[in-house]
Amino acid sequence: MDFKNVEIKNYTTYDSLPLHLFNENHAIDIYFEHLSKSISLKDLIFESELIKYSDSTELVYSLDLNGKRLRQIYTLYDQGFVINYRIENDGFDELIDTKNLNFYWEGKMPKIERELLDARQRATTRYYSISGNTDYISKTSTEYEEMPIDEPVKWLAFNQKFFTASVIAENGFSKGLITLAPSIDDQIVKQGALSSEIPFTDFVNNQARFKFFFGPNKYSILNEVTEGFSQNIELGWVFLPFINKYLIIPIFNFLERFMSNYGLIIIIMVLIIRLILSPLTYKSHISMAKMRVLKPELDAIKEKHDGDMQKAQSDQMELYRKAGINPLSGCIPVLLQFPILVSLFYFIPSAIELRLESFLWADDLSSYDSILSLPFNIPFYGDHVSLFTLLMAGSTILYTMANSQMTTIQGPMKTMQYLMPIMFLFFFNSYPSGLSYYYFITNLVSFGQIALFRKFVNEDKIKLIMEENKKKNVNKKKSKFQTRLEDAMKANQTAQKNKGKKK
Amino acid sequence: MDKNNIIGLTLMMVMLAVYFQFFSPEPPVSEIIDNPVVDNSSSKLSEKVNNEVPSDLPLDPSDSTLNQLNKLKYGFFASKIAGEESIISLTTEELEVTFTSKGGL
Incomplete structure (x- = not known):
């Protein structure tokens, strides 16, 4: 037996x-x-x-x-x-x-x-x-x-x-x-x-x-x-398996019924997921547009309180409140997209459907693609060059550049933004080509999405609305959170002043 | 982040890279080979079912000796040790499974 x-x-x-x-x-x-x-x-x-x-x-x-x-x-x-x-x-x-x-x-x-x-x-x-x-x-x-x-x-x-x-x-x-x-x-x-x-x-x-x-x-x-x-x-940790089981895998299995080219399936999957997320992307885009419109005023505040960061900040908050924008609303939608990107990081390497499936120059989407075999091993990189990874890192840099013209981020964060894609280049070189291909397509689609939003969102109109908000909000009561934040800032300021006096 | 920070970070990266390229510890391959525990894990079963004739016993490979040995080793079950092993293959749409009536180690 x-x-x-x-x-x-x-x-x-x-x-x-x-x-x-x-x-x-x-x-x-x-x-x-x-x-x-x-x-x-x-x-x-x-x-x-x-x-x-x-x-x-x-x-x-x-x-x-x-x-x-x-x-x-x-x-x-x-x-x-x-x-x-x-x-x-x-x-x-x-x-x-x-x-x-x-x-x-x-x-x-x-x-x-x-x-x-x-x-x-x-x-x-x-x-x-x-x-x-x-x-x-x-x-x-x-x-x-x-x-x-x-x-x-x-x-x-x-x-x-x-x-x-x-x-x-x-x-x-x-x-x-x-x-x-x-x-x-x-x-x-x-x-x-x-x-x-x-x-x-x-x-x-x-x-x-x-x-x-x-x-x-x-x-x-x-x-x-x-x-x-x-x-x-392996579908990830904490809540990631849920995203995979109830969102990613059903979409993937559904598309599989109609086509057998997995490169195409991934493109359509990106489009569907971006479409689902588009209300969030739209919201974040609008709030970034608002920030941009406010930029001259913010710069003026900074100049006025040259050196005194805390005063400048409290004035900034005041400006945001009057214009009726929440400074957090720009980043929360982006944060909500993040779990989906990470769950795909688990799903694609373990998807047997991609095993031995070839697409363009990649002969196996579940393994890395290689357009050039190096005779030596570069530490953390490997001895091959994955074109999909290069495309992904390149498109991320372009995307960041295009985006940074619109955002108000400055200082160390700006450098970090460009450092990330370069780290990706090392990190993803030996990862499945299907994954870098997915991220590459995601970048392209986001690019198109932003171009589309730009065309349809009129910045002058936003300016007008905000001017109106300003007039309306002059007598509006501050939200609880905002009052508390401002109180804390004031308390901090006085404490520091006292400290200075003691010295 | 100013220029100095970037230079610093880059230098650290380069030093790390150099370290891993030239000074990284060799993987302990020989340890794995020598590790007796590993051997145990893989040979536990084969030892248990090993029914070779021990070499220090009188070498008379006649059937009766073998039967005697089987009796010593398997007692009541000795009668079910000898015999022809038969192999059956079954095929379904997804699997092809081959069974044996005796373990073929």
């Missing part, structure tokens, strides 16, 4: 070979003690029987020892990546002395992606407990590590970048242990083991039912397998 080989038919390795998630480097065993000898089901020869149903096939392995029978039944459905497995006991439990039935699966995760280092940094062993706790062994660890699980376990998995091999216990395992170790073999990503105990009463009462999963890390597939199984895709 055992798997010998499991091939995922509709996928291949990076070099177009059959993809075996389970092979001679893997072994699953169930063992127990009989008269102080450890007996492995793996060593015993079973009788096999094949039963065909309309939509499934059952493979029954049975063992008969003087009337004490054990049956292992595998059920394969025509569709899906799940193999059902159950153990039937007919008096066999009397042969097990310690009333312990141990499950052990050891395996070496095969190299199936081109970038070995990246694959290694995304491979781990993982568990999910009945009570919903989940954890995995550090993906970047360079030594043998183990993680005991002291509570009933729902599933255990070998989790690679794009594929997962897992065992799921329908009624839970009693406890478990997962291990992970690096490998020096360049055909092996990492090696590890999943071990646990099958609850003995489940076994005696024929309730020992399991599922094996061998398949791709695709959200729609994993989500159907069992609870918490979508943990096998």
